[in-house]
Amino acid sequence: MREITYLEAVREAMSQEMRKNDDVFILGEDIGVYGGAFGVTRGMIEEFGPERVRNTPISESGIAGAAVGSALTGMRPILELQFSDFITIALDQIANQAAKVRYMYGGKGKVPMVLRTPSGSGTGAAAQHSQSLEAWVAHVPGLKVVQPSTAYDVKGLLKAAMDDDNPVIFYEHKLLYKSKSDVPEEQYSIPLGQADVKREGTDTTIVATAIMVQRALEAADELEKEGISVEVIDPRTLVPLDEETIIKSVSKTGRLVVVHEAVKRGGYGGEIASMIAESAAFDYLDAPIKRLGGAESPIPYNPELEKAHVPQVPDIVKAVKETLNRK
């Protein structure tokens, strides 16, 4: 198998689908000759032309609504939002329209669209270009929410998202675009709602999302040197959530650390923690659940402050040790 980057995997997933299915098209700002703000669509307008790679005006609400409307009438759009922060502008069309149309219409009609967007901090882009707002959309019934953490996962999950007949919010992480893994050339699908055990262990379970999966794995490596065995689970999709895999793991280890980049307060980690508290795994807990997340402030510009905002490897190491009452 060959290695490709996360970014290339996203592009390949879209291109392969677009070659097969004329109903699939992509729209977004600067996705034409510019190749998208992060270069994901580079070369696609050359292959598919401006009808199917639609370079749009700067109009997030308009293009989101156009995606929803075209999906409702037979197309399968992929909407690229330049930064996930701008979902705030598109949100009426996503939360009030896309998510609810089918239900409000009594099960008639469907909205098969994917909203792809890069999220996360670490690039010095400050408060309005660095947020992780996945909990906002996870709160809205009718939307599915995906957060891939590897090149392999992103290709398979995007295929599943494009095949899905529902609106899927697909978060790509800026810092992961250059990360590489073995990725099959042919199309394959990873079902939405299937977590992945990224590392097996016995002492503590870490549930981590997006860039935090990498950091959790690094933390696990460090902890192993001290004889602590950590299991790392990547849910991969927040909605639907693979509760079973997490419950099984926590029942085995008896300890849980949940870590995401999004602000801790109101973050999806709270959902995972309370899911465990309500489950059969509760009886197996040997320590309070630990949650790690972003600080309760906007994301600062200064690089040191920006780092301090978000959980880092030492924070995860410390949290795991706390669940084990170790220093």
Add this chain to the structure above:
Amino acid sequence: MEKLNVPEQISNDKLKDIYKQMWLIRYFDEKVDEFFAKGMIHGTTHLAVGQEASAAGACAVIEQKDKITSTHRGHGHCIAKGATVDKMMAELFGRTTGYCKGKGGSMHIADVEMGNLGANGIVAGGIPLAVGSALTAHMKKLDYVTLCFFGDGATNEGSFHEALNLASVWNLPVIFICENNQYGMSGSVKEMVKVEDIATRSKSYGFPGVVVDGNDVVEMMNVTNEAVERARKGEGPTLIEAKTYRWKGHSKSDAKKYRTREEEKEWKAKDGIKRFKEVLLEANILTEEQEEVLRKEAKKEVEDSVEFAKNSPMPGKEELLTDVYA
């Protein structure tokens, strides 16, 4: 010495200040460009090299009590509204002495007390804010106007249209200044807007729109002054479209595949600074020697700002959680 055809309140000394300020804007952004290229500043930046005349000309006719809102390409507006480059450079270096204590960076420089309501990372985000600022002036019967800067690309956002309509129906003292530099990132205005002049968009909202050569600082002053007078008299908003061009790429990395080197050359020939210099020399307001002195002063201010920034302290970790709430 001749008197130029400029607003009454603009003295010849003021014209020299404006000239120097244009160089200050250019040198500042060129310095920032250099630092980003060398990796000395992190994050991203948007430079207004080539667009100095619109910021300098528009802000020349307002007073300290007046307010502005700016954009991601906002260093020029900031300087023109009277910011010191020391605190701006310190902000870009993420230092405590910066305008935002290092928390905002290039896209968020603001000085609320001085009437600069901030740059903005959200395209068109500042336009409704400017309307709100004008609403305060109206409701509190304060005699200030608000200049609202934004780009051509921003006029395709819903915020632009909603804000213009609000300003119109409430008859507010706000001047919308669209700096049409021909592109919103890679989107050519020819492809993204179907009207010839963005200024005509004001017609849908029932107030005047004016097209102006955005690289002509004198014309910028005159047109803005007229709009400001209208606003102060309670006659409502104006939309000014300043046609200009950004010389550099959109932001830090931009291969500029969406435009030609030819086109860039044509626009560079219309350099607003060079043209203003010729006007000032011709009118004997400035001599060649004086011109050089002003330019050198501007350059030195920028050099000094770098020293100031480098010698300023970094914020401590405790700053992460301050300033979140008032």
